[in-house]
Amino acid sequence: MNNDVISTLNDLIETCKDGEEGFKSCAEDIVDPQLKQTLLTYAASCSTSARELSALVIAHGGDPETKSSLAGTLHRRWIDIKSAVMGKDDEAVLNECERGEDVAKKSYRNALEKDLPLDVKAVIERQYQGVLQNHDAIKVLRDRARAAAL
Numbered sequence: 001m002n003n004d005v006i007s008t009l010n011d012l013i014e015t016c017k018d019g020e021e022g023f024k025s026c027a028e029d030i031v032d033p034q035l036k037q038t039l040l041t042y043a044a045s046c047s048t049s050a051r052e053l054s055a056l057v058i059a060h061g062g063d064p065e066t067k068s069s070l071a072g073t074l075h076r077r078w079i080d081i082k083s084a085v086m087g088k089d090d091e092a093v094l095n096e097c098e099r100g101e102d103v104a105k106k107s108y109r110n111a112l113e114k115d116l117p118l119d120v121k122a123v124i125e126r127q128y129q130g131v132l133q134n135h136d137a138i139k140v141l142r143d144r145a146r147a148a149a150l
Helices: 002-029 033-059 070-086 090-112 118-149
Strands: none
Touching: 002 033, 002 090, 002 118, 033 118, 090 118
C-alpha cells in the first residue's frame, strides 16, 4: 500500500511541477502586467502544493519526485513553438494555461479514485479544489482576453 501511496503522490508532484513551470512559461508571454502576476501567483501555488506532497512522500517512507514530467516539458515546448508561429496574444497563452489545468484536473481526479489513507486523501482533495479554482479563473481570464481582442 505504501508504494501505491508514494507513487500516487509522486505523480501529483510531477503534475504540480508541470503546473509551476507551465504558469511561469505562460507568464513570460503575457503582456498585461496584472495577468502576468496572476500567473506567477499560480506558479507559486503549484510549488507550495509540490512541497506539501513531498512532505507526505517522506512521511510515508519514500523519496519525492524532484522534476517535472516529460509530457509537461513537451507541452511547454509546444507553447513556445505555437507562440512563435501564431503570436503571443494573451488569449492564446491562456488557452494553453487552461489546457495544462485540464491535465492537472485529470491527474487529481485519478488520484482521488484510489484507496489512500485519509490524511493523504484530505490533502489531495484540498489541492484538487485549488486546481478547479485555478482552472475556472483561467477560463474567465481567457474569456476576458477574447472579448478585449474583439
